[in-house]
Amino acid sequence: MKAFWRICSAEWKKTQWWLVGVLAMAGPALGVLAGNTVTLQHSGMDDWTSMFAMTVQQYGWLFFPIIVGVFAALVCRYEHVNGGWKHLLALPVSRTHVYLAKGLMVAFCIALCQLALLLFFVAAGQVKGLDGDIPWGMFLQSVSAGWVAALPLAALQLWVSFVWRSFGVPLAINVIFTLPSIFALNSETFAPYYPWAQPVQAMIPAENGMFQIRTETLTFVIISGFLLAAVGGWQHFLRREVTE
Amino acid sequence: MIRRIWSAEWLKVKRTWIAALTLLGPAGIIACLMVDYAIRSDYILKIYPDEWTGLILEASMILPTAIMMGVTLFASLLAGLEHQTNAWKYSLALPLSRFQLYLGKGLQLVFLLFLCSVLTSLGFAFLWVWNGFEADIPWLELFQGTLYPLLAALPVIMIQLWLSVTLRNQALPITVGVLGATIGAALAEWLPWAYPTNALPVDTENLGRTAQEPEKWVPVGIVLGILLLILGGWNFTRREVK
Numbered sequence: 001m002k003a004f005w006r007i008c009s010a011e012w013k014k015t016q017w018w019l020v021g022v023l024a025m026a027g028p029a030l031g032v033l034a035g036n037t038v039t040l041q042h043s044g045m046d047d048w049t050s051m052f053a054m055t056v057q058q059y060g061w062l063f064f065p066i067i068v069g070v071f072a073a074l075v076c077r078y079e080h081v082n083g084g085w086k087h088l089l090a091l092p093v094s095r096t097h098v099y100l101a102k103g104l105m106v107a108f109c110i111a112l113c114q115l116a117l118l119l120f121f122v123a124a125g126q127v128k129g130l131d132g133d134i135p136w137g138m139f140l141q142s143v144s145a146g147w148v149a150a151l152p153l154a155a156l157q158l159w160v161s162f163v164w165r166s167f168g169v170p171l172a173i174n175v176i177f178t179l180p181s182i183f184a185l186n187s188e189t190f191a192p193y194y195p196w197a198q199p200v201q202a203m204i205p206a207e208n209g210m211f212q213i214r215t216e217t218l219t220f221v222i223i224s225g226f227l228l229a230a231v232g233g234w235q236h237f238l239r240r241e242v243t244e
Numbered sequence: 245m246i247r248r249i250w251s252a253e254w255l256k257v258k259r260t261w262i263a264a265l266t267l268l269g270p271a272g273i274i275a276c277l278m279v280d281y282a283i284r285s286d287y288i289l290k291i292y293p294d295e296w297t298g299l300i301l302e303a304s305m306i307l308p309t310a311i312m313m314g315v316t317l318f319a320s321l322l323a324g325l326e327h328q329t330n331a332w333k334y335s336l337a338l339p340l341s342r343f344q345l346y347l348g349k350g351l352q353l354v355f356l357l358f359l360c361s362v363l364t365s366l367g368f369a370f371l372w373v374w375n376g377f378e379a380d381i382p383w384l385e386l387f388q389g390t391l392y393p394l395l396a397a398l399p400v401i402m403i404q405l406w407l408s409v410t411l412r413n414q415a416l417p418i419t420v421g422v423l424g425a426t427i428g429a430a431l432a433e434w435l436p437w438a439y440p441t442n443a444l445p446v447d448t449e450n451l452g453r454t455a456q457e458p459e460k461w462v463p464v465g466i467v468l469g470i471l472l473l474i475l476g477g478w479n480f481t482r483r484e485v486k
Contacts, residue, residue, distance in 0.1 A: 016413075023419050030423055034430035062309065062426040067419065074415050081328075166328060167414040168321040169261050175313045175422075176268060180276050182306050187283060 007093055007101045014078045020071070020109055027067055028117035031059030032124045047130040049205050052139065055121055060146060060200035061185075062178055064113070068150050068199075069174035071109040072157035073167050075102050080165045085242045099237045103230070106154045107147075114143040142203045149202035149218075152225035153195050159233030162240070192217040195225055249340065249348035262321050262356065269314050269360050274367035276306055281375055292451070295377045299368060300389050300446045301453075307364075308393050308440040309425050311357070315401050316421025318356050322349055323408035323417075332485045346477040350405050357401065361390040388445040388458075396443035396461045398469025399436035400424060406476035410483065439465045 035055025079085045089095065118139055125134070160170040174196075181197035184190055191197050192214050201218055257263055280302055281288065292298035326332050335345060365386045372381050400421075407417035428437025442454065443461040 019413070019415060023415060026419065027423060027427075030427045030431070034427050037430065058427055058430060063422060066422045066426075070415055070419055070422075077413065077415070166261070166321070166324055167418070168317055168324050171414075171418055172261060172265055172317045172321070175317060176272055179272065179306055179310055179313065180279075182309070183276050183280050186280075 003093065004097045004100065007097045008104065011075070011101045011105050015075070015105065020074070020112065023067065023070060023074075024109060024112040025116045025120075027059060027063050028113060028120050031055055031063065031117065032120040034058040035121075036124055036128065046132050046135075048125060048132060048135055049138065051125065051128075051130065052121065052142070053205050055117075056142065056146075056200065056203045056205075059117060060203045061181065064146070064150065064199050065153055065178045065181070065196045066171070066174055067113060068106070068110055068153050069157040069161075069171055071106050072154055073161045073170050074109075075105045076158070076161040077167060080167075089242050095238050096234065099234050103155065103158060106158060107151065110150050110154060111147055114147050118143050138205060142205065146199050146203035149198040149222050152198070152222055152229050155226060155229035155233055156195065159229060159236065162233070162237055188214070192221050198222055198225075245340065246344050246348060246351075249344055250351065253348050253352045256325050257322070257352075260321070260325070262318065265314070265317065265321070266356055266359050267363070269310065270363035270367050273303070273306055273310055273364055274371060277303060277371055278374065281371070285375065295372075295375075295379055296382050296385055297446055297451075299371065300385070300444055301448070301451075303368070303389070304441075304444055307390070307444075308397075308429065311360075311393055311397050311440055312400055312421065312425035312428075312437065314357060314360060315353075315397060315404050316418055316425065318353055319401070319404035319408040319421070320414045320418055322353060323405075324414060326409075327412050327414075336485050342481040343477045346405075346409065346480045347473070349409065350402065350473050350477075353401060353405055354398075357394055357397075358391075361394045362387070364390045385445060392443045392445055392458045392462050393440035395469075396439035396458070396465035397436075398465045399439065399472055402469050402472035402476055403436065406472070406479065409476075409480060436465075436468065 032055055035051060035058050079088055088098065122134060122139070157170060157174060160173055164170055178196045181194060181200070184194040184197045185200070191201060198218065198221070202222070206215075277299075288298050288302055289295070292301060326335065336342060368386045368389065369381050369383070372386075403424075404417060404421050407420060408414060411417055424435075424437035428435055429441040432438065433442060439461040442456060443458045443465070444456045445458050446456050448454070448456050
């Protein structure tokens with residue numbers, strides 16, 4: 001266990017926190033700005049919920065799945081440049097520990113992003129002077145559900161990022177699969193099964209007036225997707241020959 | 245000289261992901277539209293006045309975003325060829341003008357995207373026949389439909405080129421590009437990231453959508469794009485390269 005914490009702390013020190021900070025805040029900030037410009041259409045929802053639905057749509061539909069991939073590529077970048085994998089894995093460390101530590105870092109970065117969204121959104125709502133109580137329960141549930149729903153994607157992107165040395169290739173794969181979620185959300189039967197469309201479905205408030213969300217299917221698919229991608233990536237990482 | 249830089253650049257992209265992406269991008273867009281039409285073609289034919297308007301407006305859900313994402317990825321991958329092998333040092337040690345090297349990358353980036361555009365237009369024509377539309381294929385509009393947004397995206401292309409070439413770590417350029425592509429258009433219409441969204445050659449007057457003004461945004465895009473290319477190249481010539 002002690003060895004594991006040491007790897008984690010090494011990962012922590014390697015990270016360029018200013019960069020992670022900028023990446024984790026830029027998206028939520030712009031998402032909240034864009035969600036703000038939309039005029040509220042009083043469709044039976046209170047102002048907080050309807051503005052939140054707008055913001056989540058701007059932020060979660062395309063940007064969030066892609067930033068998950070950026071974080072996954074970023075935690076692997078330190079090893080990919082200058083042949084760090086060989087050095088790291090030549091040390092008496094367990095590969096499982098390395099994999100877990102990388103995964104935890106990605107999960108932590110995504111959590112920062114979600115936290116930034118929540119804070120910016122509530123601040124913007126206060127500045128705008130929205131009526132009514134802040135529905136903290138719904139907000140917390142939404143951002144944490146979005147975090148959980150992004151984990152299968154994070155595991156998958158981590159896997160892809162291990163395999164390709166280039167920063168652009170894992171991102172290209174991610175973008176190619178993210179774009180169809182523009183259409184996927186139109187289909188009620190197909191949407192829960194599409195990993196790149198899951199975060200936005202998990203985040204958007206249940207009565208959003210736009211999409212029907214099937215919670216049970218979604219939960220089941222997210223859990224099994226995560227297991228598949230995490231176990232696959234972990235096993236491949238254990239067995240993979242490291243040449244650079 | 246620029247001709248030799250140009251052919252050297254093409255040698256570098258042979259058998260890389262860049263070549264694959266040129267085919268995958270347009271194929272992906274057309275596949276999405278095929279699924280879209282397969283699922284709800286009755287609805288699409290009902291809400292738009294004619295087949296061309298329906299096709300381009302359904303495509304407009306994905307096309308501008310896809311163009312700007314493609315720009316981001318191509319720029320990053322092209323610059324990555326140099327960054328990953330620490331090749332800037334060597335290219336710049338050659339007796340070549342730095343501005344021309346930068347221009348070479350820029351031209352290649354625009355040309356790759358132009359190829360994607362043409363392929364997407366051909367894909368539209370395929371979709372037209374596949375869906376069994378009765379009118380003749382409107383070739384001119386099909387090509388305008390992908391080229392106008394691309395020309396309007398020139399400023400974005402040049403911003404991404406400059407970011408990807410000057411920064412080693414591609415996390416920041418990619419995030420800027422993705423943010424611009426996904427959220428940029430919703431912020432303000434004068435932002436470069438909104439031009440491709442508003443430059444489709446279609447009349448949207450009675451459809452309750454934002455007006456498409458290619459006659460305004462295409463020239464703006466071209467002029468601003470050239471300006472940003474020169475500025476980026478000028479900055480590139482006076483940077484220190486490690």
